[in-house]
Amino acid sequence: MEGLLDLGRQDMGPSRRSVLSVALFSVALTVPEWPDVVGRMETAQRGTRTRIGMSDVHTVSAMTEQLSSMDDQFGGRAARPLAATFLVNTVAPFLRADGPEGVRKAMMSAASDLCCLTGYMAVDEGLHGLAQRYYLKALELAGASEDHLTYCTTLRGTSVQAVDLGQGPLAKRLADAAAASSPQAGPRMRAFLAGQQAHAAAQTGDRRSALMYLQEAARQTWGLALDDYPLVDSGRIDKRMTDMFKLIRPHIRNHAAQALYERAREVVRPELIAV
16 A cells, blocks of 8 residues: 555655644544544554554544544645545555455445545645545545445546536546446435536536436435435425425426425425415
C-alpha cells in the first residue's frame, strides 16, 4: 500500500504533519470508546502492529464517520488534511499488517470508504487532480475487497466531478458504470444512482434520458418517504407531503405519477391532500 502512503504524505505536506497528528487525536476523542481507538492509532503510528483484527477495522470506520461529520459541519478544507494524516499514520500500517483474510478484506473496504470520502473533500476544494488520485485508490481497494457498494459510490463521485468539469460524455459513462456495478442495489441506492444518471444526461443535452432517469429517481425517493411517513410526526415532513401532491397533480395522467398519488392518499392525512 505504498501508493496510498505516498498519496497521503503528498496531500498533507511535511511541515504540517506533527500539527495534524495532534489535531487528529482530538477528533479520535469524540469517538465512542475513544481510549481503545486512540490506543490502536498510537500502536499503528509507532509501527509495532504486526497483525490486525476486526477491532482495527471498526477503528477506521468510526474515524471515517467522524471525519465525514466534520466535513459536513466545517467543510473539506478543515477535514481533508486530517483524513490524509489518518491514512498515513493509521490506515496504511493496518493495510500492511497480517491478519485473517476476512479481516484484511474488511480493512481494505474500510480504507476504500475513507479514500472515497477524502476524494469528495478534495473535489469540494477544487483540487480535482488530487481527488482523482483518491478516487482511483478507492476503486482499487473496493475492487480488491469486493465491496460493490463503495465501488459504485466512488464511480458516482467521479461522475459528479466530471459534470463539474464540464465533461458531459465522460460523466454519463461513469454514471452508467456506477449503476451497472450494483445490479442488486436497493431502492435508496438505485434512486441515488439514477439521480446522477439524470444529471449527467442533462449535461450532454440528452433530455429524454435525463427525464427518464429523473422520473425513476423521484418515484423511488417519494416511495421511500411514504414508507417512513407513518412513523414520523413532523411538521416539515407534512410540508414535504403537501409539496409532493402539488408537484404530481399536473402529471396525474402519467402512470407512475398516478400510482404514487394513489398510494400517498392511503398514507397521508386528508387535510394535507386537500391543500
